Amino acid sequence: MAHALRLKGISVLVTGLVTLHGCGGDNPVSSGNVEKDAATPSLSATSSGGSAETVTPVDTSTVRFWLTDSQTMPTAQRNLRFRKQVLVDSEPNLIEINDDVQMQTMIGFGAAMTDSSASNISQLSNADQKTLIDDLFSRDKGIGISFVRIPMGSSDYTATPVDNPGTYSYDDMPSGQSDPNLDHFSITHDQGYIIPALLSAQKANPKIFFMANPWSPPGWMKVSGSMLGGGGLASNLTPTGSELKDTSYAPLAQYFVKFLQGYQKAGLRINAISPQNEPTITNTTYSNSQLSAPDEARFVTTYLQPALGLANLNPAIWINDDNDGNSTSYVPTVLQSTGVANGIAWHCYSDDSAAQSSIHNQNPLKDTVMTECSSPSGFSSVLPAHGLLSAVRNWAIGTQFWNLALNLDSSPRPGGGPKMGQGCTSCIGVATIDPTDSEAPFSFTSDYYVLAAVSKFVPPGAIRIRSSWSNAGIQDNAAFKNPDGTIVLVISNNTGSSDENVSVLWNGRSFDVPVPAGKIATLQWNSGKAASASKSVVAVGPAGDQAGISDDSGNVDSGDAKISTTTNYIDRSGVVDPLPESAYQSERYGNSGNFSYKFPNLDGQRKYTIRLHFAEFYFSTIGSRVFNVTINGATVLSNFDIVKEAGGGNIAIVKEFSVKPTSNGIIQVSFAATVNNPKVDGIEIVSN
Structure with a gap:
């Protein structure tokens, strides 16, 4: 690429x-000669996600237009048409599209198939499971989710067992015993309901991209002997007991190899891995493990990458998989010590996606990807779109919300579940499962509809293009060129009450689009030329340059x-x-x-x-x-x-x-x- x-x-x-x-x-300064400083889906009815009419752009003058909010699928509006540019530079909200300036190629949008998510899905009838999977993953029947994260063993959202969730790995041993040769390794646990759910997702969307990572290695690999986090913050690199034993680096690398081989045998190719979820956070009551920056670099370079090579496995290796606040120390330290990592995975909880650009500017050949972002329970706005679009504007090739499917809030651990420990007390899933409700055994949250406004229209292989803007009220937008040559512009109006009118300028022509408060506008038109998959434009420089x-x-x-x-x-x-x-x-x-x-x-x-x-x-x-x-x-x-x-x-x-x-x-x-x-x-x- x-x-x-x-x-x-x-x-x-x-x-x-x-x-x-x-x-x-994007807004050149005229200086004369003085050297000085200076693939389109059809939107057909889904069984539970709403409906909209089929998309078939036929010329370069018609603009298809949908509006989405936190409770409805993209709803078709009256088509818009381009006009010749007329004084649009004076408009308070102006977005200028330039599809000749091509940036990162997208792998997709989605969420995590946690143990809890897969367990919840498995409790539905076969017919309801198929309907839900189609609504989530199919591009024709649903929203076309194409990027899925898979925890390797227990995370905080685990249903093992449902009534009292605890830790599990693929090589658990009795206390005081170890298995350095991984003689007891088995993915049998996942074959019950996780792998079947993933296979169904893959069937619904053959272009799906899977990534996987552990929240903790098996307890016997750690100093503490437990998969729980424990200790305190690891950012100061102080040992907490939650770190790996010196003798566990090689076994952990083989643990990855065996996992990838087991999933491959089951019919699932894992496209990317990260060494450890949130390696700098270890004061948890659920599975987690400390992995300092030098230790992560050592593990990736000396153990993981060589082990993968010997096994003829080639998933992308993404470091960090933690908050964007790690851009100042952790990530630079790892990157300085390893040249084999393919990219950096980020979480949105520090609300600093501009940090992605800061790291990208220094490492333009590394993937940038947002692998976790969660919305609070009961969310009733399109604010989740901010995290998604901001990550994309800061070079993310893919973005993910957290759980795909959680059950209803439950005590004594509030928030969707099932889950262990305290962790997130207000997380929601993309879908909510209630098998006791015979009429509506599952429903969708704001995350589903926010994803729909983008993932339904932007398939894997789409390329982000330049969308510079001057804005008074509109906070977020991103533009893409699909492999079929259609251009998609997504605009989110996160303002509480202010409706906005936006002028869009492309190829010397413009149109105006109303974006009500709390709505996401998805615009699509035919550019008349296919996207160039061989070249994409990647911006370099300080974060937050809205011009791209x-x-x-x-x-x-x-x-x-x-x-x-x-x-x-x-x-x-x-x-x-x-x-x-x-x-x-x-x-x-x-x-x-x-x-x-x-x-x-x-x-x-x-x-x-x-x-x-x-x-x-x-x-x-x-x-x-x-x-x-x-x-x-x-x-x-x-x-x-x-x-x-x-x-x-x-x-x-x-x-x-x-x-x-x-x-x-x-x-x-x-x-x-x-x-x-x-x-x-x-x-x-x-x-x-």
């Missing part, structure tokens, strides 16, 4: 990697590199596979001479193609700007003169090189002045 990193001053394109464009932002174009300072390793922009027309006709023109209308230049970029966490065993993009828009004569470029210390361009090489000013040119990262996975691109300031407009790093 190609990713293009879009930066202010430079862009990075990634095909298995990253691209820096000089793009001048960010400062690239996260990769500027040294030197005083300034941004300059122009409105000049840039001739790109001589470049094969050029960046957008806006990329060449913005540059990074060495204000005091030299500067460099560093791209860490690459695969040290793989070769990459580096594409350096240039267009001289400040000087117009040969010899006015001359500089050298080195990659990892090797000179690749000597006395390089853009005007001379391109044949004039305002003409794009690309220089391409094959490079292998350093042994610790770094590519460093450096620019050194000979005459005037060196510059660059875009960098692509393409994995070979």
Whole structure:
């Protein structure tokens, strides 16, 4: 998959990697020549989730329009139509869509099939189980959930047994005994009702993406001998007894291998894993385990990845699986110590999804994914959409709410269940199960309808595209381009009482859409061209840039590199596979001479193609700007003169090189002045 990193001053394109464009932002500053700072589902009736008419975009002028709230499925509204742009820049709520700026490719939206969720589903009749599974997972009959998390053993939401939930693993041993060779390993527990539920989900949605992770290893692997968390917060790396024994790292790696093999034999492919749920939180009365940042890096690099390789297993490895507050210490520490992790999993409970962008800016080749977010019981607004859309705007390739299906609130442990310990006292499931109600054995919560507004319209393989906005009242939006070329824009109005009117600008045309308070608007139209699955744009820079174009300072390793922009027309006709023109209308230049970029966490065993993009828009004569470029210390361009090489000013040119990262996975691109300031407009790093 190609990713293009879009930066202010430079862009990075990634095909298995990253691209820096000089793009001048989504709202370019006109500076002349002065260098200065600067697949569409049909919405048919579901048996319990409501109904809406079939979607069949037939042209590029009609906009299909649905409204969703916390209690109803997306309801079709009167179609909208594009008009030629007329002074929409003055509108208080303006969203500008640019499907040429493509970012992360989505794997989907969903929730977790916990032990409790699967147990609750199993209590329904066969007919009701099928109906519920279709309502959850089918793209034709339901909302098309395609991203599911599977706890490896007991979590806080466990039904083992239903009347008195406790801990369980796949290799429990009597107190004082251990099983380092995993002779007693078995997934028999899951074969009762978890695996059947997952197989049914997979049948309803063959494109489903499964991830799995433990809340705790078997007790005998831990210092405490118990699967319970215990102790205190692990963020200070103080041993609590809940951490792994030194002798348990290798057995735990094989524990993952056996789990993956067992599920594979059962007909389920696990696409991603994480080493530990919430590894910095151990003061729990349910299954959990401490895993410090150095220990997680050690486990992943030295034990888990090699064990998976020997077993010919290749799930993605996502570190952290914890709150976004871990962005300041835990995650950077793990990433600095391991180059084999594929990404970072986040939970929403710190309400700081901008932290995802902060980490993404430093590690643009790593997946970003939101694996857990929960709504309080009785929630009656669309606020859950904020967590979902905010995560997506901050580079999440998938988002998940917590439990798929819980029963009614129960004492003495309030909140849906069944569950052990205290944990969340107000969590809800996507569905609520009540098998004692013969007329309505299951119902749906606000999470279901919020998911429907997105997952029903945005299938796996959709690519997030740029949706910049200026806003007075609208808080959240995200735009996608589906594999069939349709564009989907989701707008959530989380305001308490203020109805908003939004102007949407795309391809020189616009339309207005009313978004009432507490509603989610889903808009869809045909772009006339299919999405490019091989390239997506990934922004780099500080979090919270609503334009989707960010400062690239996260990769500027040294030197005083300034941004300059122009409105000049840039001739790109001589470049094969050029960046957008806006990329060449913005540059990074060495204000005091030299500067460099560093791209860490690459695969040290793989070769990459580096594409350096240039267009001289400040000087117009040969010899006015001359500089050298080195990659990892090797000179690749000597006395390089853009005007001379391109044949004039305002003409794009690309220089391409094959490079292998350093042994610790770094590519460093450096620019050194000979005459005037060196510059660059875009960098692509393409994995070979």
